[in-house]
Amino acid sequence: MTQLPEFLENPGGTRGAIMSATYAALCKHGYSDLTIQRIGDEFSKSKSLLYHHYDSKDELLLDFLEFMLDEIEGQIPAYQNGGVDDHIEEIVDQTFGFGDAATSTEFTQAVVELRSQAAHDDDYREYFSRSDRFIRKHIAHTIRSGIEQGVFQEVDPQQTAALFQNVFLGTMVLRVTNNDEEVLEDSRAAFERYVREYLLVEA
Amino acid sequence: MTQLPEFLENPGGTRGAIMSATYAALCKHGYSDLTIQRIGDEFSKSKSLLYHHYDSKDELLLDFLEFMLDEIEGQIPAYQNGGVDDHIEEIVDQTFGFGDAATSTEFTQAVVELRSQAAHDDDYREYFSRSDRFIRKHIAHTIRSGIEQGVFQEVDPQQTAALFQNVFLGTMVLRVTNNDEEVLEDSRAAFERYVREYLLVEA
Numbered sequence: 001m002t003q004l005p006e007f008l009e010n011p012g013g014t015r016g017a018i019m020s021a022t023y024a025a026l027c028k029h030g031y032s033d034l035t036i037q038r039i040g041d042e043f044s045k046s047k048s049l050l051y052h053h054y055d056s057k058d059e060l061l062l063d064f065l066e067f068m069l070d071e072i073e074g075q076i077p078a079y080q081n082g083g084v085d086d087h088i089e090e091i092v093d094q095t096f097g098f099g100d101a102a103t104s105t106e107f108t109q110a111v112v113e114l115r116s117q118a119a120h121d122d123d124y125r126e127y128f129s130r131s132d133r134f135i136r137k138h139i140a141h142t143i144r145s146g147i148e149q150g151v152f153q154e155v156d157p158q159q160t161a162a163l164f165q166n167v168f169l170g171t172m173v174l175r176v177t178n179n180d181e182e183v184l185e186d187s188r189a190a191f192e193r194y195v196r197e198y199l200l201v202e203a
Numbered sequence: 204m205t206q207l208p209e210f211l212e213n214p215g216g217t218r219g220a221i222m223s224a225t226y227a228a229l230c231k232h233g234y235s236d237l238t239i240q241r242i243g244d245e246f247s248k249s250k251s252l253l254y255h256h257y258d259s260k261d262e263l264l265l266d267f268l269e270f271m272l273d274e275i276e277g278q279i280p281a282y283q284n285g286g287v288d289d290h291i292e293e294i295v296d297q298t299f300g301f302g303d304a305a306t307s308t309e310f311t312q313a314v315v316e317l318r319s320q321a322a323h324d325d326d327y328r329e330y331f332s333r334s335d336r337f338i339r340k341h342i343a344h345t346i347r348s349g350i351e352q353g354v355f356q357e358v359d360p361q362q363t364a365a366l367f368q369n370v371f372l373g374t375m376v377l378r379v380t381n382n383d384e385e386v387l388e389d390s391r392a393a394f395e396r397y398v399r400e401y402l403l404v405e406a
Contacts, residue, residue, distance in 0.1 A: 116319035162389030170373030186365030
């Protein structure tokens with residue numbers, strides 16, 4: 001059975017229930033084999049509700065992506081309690097798919113497929129541009145805080161955040177499209193060394 | 204009209220002609236909308252040859268990817284004439300989709316779609332694992348040579364090559380799935396600074 005993320009376990013209202021069903025169906029079938037019918041199979045309420053709310057699979061999936069982005073945006077403030085150097089470590093962990101917020105392989109596979117839709121679909125590209133921008137802004141903010149606190153070196157926050165995003169996207173794709181586990185381990189080691197020697201101020 | 208890479212302009216034999224047609228059709232239709240029929244539309248010889256050689260679109264595309272990998276493997280030695288520091292610059296250029304070997308946006312879109320097939324198809328994943336391994340090996344070799352020549356610092360060649368690959372993959376996906384041009388420019392600036400300050404020995 002699909003392990004749902006905590007916020008999808010008991011979602012409120014019809015939309016929440018649709019979102020949980022979509023998450024489960026995406027993990028089970030991937031993007032290509034997904035149909036509204038199959039999302040309906042994971043849905044506890046009447047399937048006709050799905051057809052009532054959405055005209056197509058992509059319309060539903062774009063709404064699902066919006067829902068996920070809102071969720072991520074809501075969770076971000078909770079991260080900002082600890083020190084900024086702990087937080088950058090957490091970002092590195094997440095970048096390489098580890099840590100508390102680790103998503104399942106099945107969901108990562110689905111996200112990579114959804115992302116590739118953006119190669120020929122403006123609505124998906126618009127969405128990913130927006131969610132990328134949000135993540136970049138958050139990382140740049142973390143780096144800026146670190147510089148102000150004297151924990152990070154005087155790097156360019158925006159450029160560094162863009163490189164983090166770039167690496168994050170690369171690891172996500174590598175994780176599900178390459179069998180060699182050492183690639184991610186090696187890349188992580190090199191990136192951690194970069195963060196340690198280039199971003200952090202020597203203690 | 205699709206601009207073919209030089210080596211596909213006058214390919215030898217039936218397989219070469221099929222590969223040229225596949226390249227053109229991929230650029231025109233992308234992966235999802237590609238059919239053997241549409242590859243046939245770009246093919247100068249009898250379409251029945253396509254059906255004779257390949258049972259499915261994916262079988263043809265996997266052969267096309269093999270063909271491209273052979274081509275890349277054949278081109279690599281030509282790079283190794285200049286200095287190793289010039290060559291690493293060239294690799295950075297290619298990583299960010301610039302330079303002589305720059306591929307068209309259409310082809311990059313198609314490659315990103317093909318890559319996402321590897322999220323649920325073992326044959327594609329096997330192929331990309333192999334081609335990634337080849338590219339990593341080449342970059343690691345370049346870095347190792349640079350260290351021996353005293354041009355590069357004593358980094359771990361394999362780990363650093365994995366990070367290059369990771370960044371390369373991330374830029375490829377960003378290029379065709381994100382509308383904000385500054386992401387790539389920013390990431391490139393940060394990565395060039397990494398190469399300058401962390402990889403190259405100060406002159």
